[in-house]
Amino acid sequence: MENKKYKRYGLILYYLLKIISKTMKVEIIKSPLVKDNEGYVCGFWHNKLVGASLGLANISENKAVLASPSKDGELISVPLEKMGFTIVRGSSGKDSIKSVLKLIKLVKDGYSAGTPLDGPKGPIYQVKPGMIYLAQKSEKAILPVGVAFSDKWIFEKAWDKFQMPKPFSKMVCIIGDPIFIPEDAKKEDYLDIIRDKLLELDKEAEIKLGKK
Numbered sequence: 001m002e003n004k005k006y007k008r009y010g011l012i013l014y015y016l017l018k019i020i021s022k023t024m025k026v027e028i029i030k031s032p033l034v035k036d037n038e039g040y041v042c043g044f045w046h047n048k049l050v051g052a053s054l055g056l057a058n059i060s061e062n063k064a065v066l067a068s069p070s071k072d073g074e075l076i077s078v079p080l081e082k083m084g085f086t087i088v089r090g091s092s093g094k095d096s097i098k099s100v101l102k103l104i105k106l107v108k109d110g111y112s113a114g115t116p117l118d119g120p121k122g123p124i125y126q127v128k129p130g131m132i133y134l135a136q137k138s139e140k141a142i143l144p145v146g147v148a149f150s151d152k153w154i155f156e157k158a159w160d161k162f163q164m165p166k167p168f169s170k171m172v173c174i175i176g177d178p179i180f181i182p183e184d185a186k187k188e189d190y191l192d193i194i195r196d197k198l199l200e201l202d203k204e205a206e207i208k209l210g211k212k
Contacts (some may be wrong), residue, residue, distance in 0.1 A: 006071050006074040006075050007074060007078055009075055010074065010075045010076065010077065010078025010079055011078050013075065013076075013078070014063035014078055014079035014081050014083075016019075017050065017079055017196075019167070020164075020165060020166070020167050021054065023167040023168045024165060024167070024168070024169055024170065024171055025169075025170040025171070026054060026055075026170075026171050026173070027170070027171070027172045027173070027208070028173050028175070029172065029173070029174045029175070030088075030092065030174075030175045031093075031175055031176055031177045031178070033079075033177050033178055034143065034175055034177075034178065036060070037060055037061055037062070037109070038060075038108060038112075039060075039106075039107040039108065039110045039111055039112060039140050040060075040107070040112045040113075040140055040141055040143040040178065041107060041112075041113055041114070041131050041134050041135040041138065041140055041141070041142045041143070041196065041210030042056055042112055042113065042142070042143045043071075043114065043115075043117040043127075043131055043142050043143065043144055043145065043194060044114065044116060044117065044144075044145040044146075044147065044198065045116060045117065045118055045124075045125060045147075045160070045198060045202070046116035046117075046118050046119040046120070046122070046160040046162070047124070047126070047158075047160040047161050047162045047163050047186075048116075048145075048146075048147040048202070049076060049162075050163070050164060050165065051066075051115055051147030051148075051149065051163075051171050051173055052114065052123065052145045052147055053080060053083060053114075054171065054173065055122070055145060055147065055159050055173030055175060056112060056114055056145065057083060057084065057133070058171070060111070060112040062086075062106075062109075062110055062111040062112070063084065063086070063111060063112050063113070063114070064085060064086040064087070064088055064103065064107075064111045064112070064113040064114075065080050065085045065087060065088070065104045065114050065115060065178070066088050066089075066090065066099060066103060066113065066114075066115035067080070067087050067088070067089055067114065067115075068089075068090070068119065069089055069090065070120055070121075072119075072120055073089065073120060074154070077089070086106065088102050088103055088106070088113075092167055098131075098143050100133070100134060100137075103134055103138075104134060104137050104138045107134070107138040107140050108138050108139075108140075112143070113134070114145075115130075115131055116160075117131055117194065117195075117198070118160070119160075121158045121159060122160060123159075124159060124160050124161065125195065125199065126195070127191045127192075127194050127195045127198075128148060129187040129188070129191065132181055132187040132190055132191070132194070133187060135181050135204055135212070136181050136182075136183045136185070136187075139183070141178030141179055141180045141181075142178070142180075142181065142194065143176065143178055143180045144175075144176040144177075144179065144194060144197045144201055145173065145174070145175055145176070145198075145201065146173070146174040146176065146198060146200070146201020146202040146203075146204060146205045147171065147172070147173050147174075147202065147205055148171070148172050148202060148205035148206045148208070148209050149163060149165045149166075149169050149170070149171050149209075150169045150171070150209050151165070151166040151168075151169040151170075151212070152164060152165050152166055152168040152169065153166060164169055167182050170209060172205040172206075172208045173205065173206050174204055174208075175202045176197060176201050177193050179193070179194065179197070
């Protein structure tokens with residue numbers, strides 16, 4: 001019953017996003033090093049999930065997203081599936097072998113796969129190693145994605161301060177240079193590198209909107 005309830009909420013969210021997105025002005029700034037329809041592992045913050053999803057829809061026809069088995073995962077999986085994403089349910093951690101193996105296969109087959117790097121429960125703006133592991137095993141690069149909205153609602157009580165764009169707002173999504181991680185590299189060595197890059201891209205997106 002709980003899952004059905006959150007699926008209904010997800011359907012409402014989808015139609016709300018569809019209406020809002022039609023009123024928005026969206027600017028996608030993509031690194032020239034990013035190749036269309038090349039498989040990538042896409043990383044972004046949990047509170048920028050809406051903007052990142054809109055941006056990533058523009059770089060690949062085949063796209064997948066990892067959604068947690070939590071209520072939040074149920075909520076976001078419905079609108080993402082309707083936006084054309086293949087949904088893989090499970091954790092991004094190394095212990096969730098089945099979901100990770102499925103994602104590895106999809107990325108190797110040319111899909112771009114993404115998940116919030118600080119999800120599903122935080123702490124906010126702290127990169128977890130799961131998607132780095134995925135990038136190593138699939139031998140594909142991580143694409144850092146930064147997002148900013150000119151006007152938005154912020155869910156202050158949520159752990160991630162989730163951001164929802166308001167109607168008639170502008171969104172800037174910056175897709176940065178691919179980051180290749182050698183298979184024999186220590187995942188821990190890249191956590192801060194990717195965190196700093198995501199925060200940097202968010203700031204660049206804010207500047208593009210004329211914000212300080």
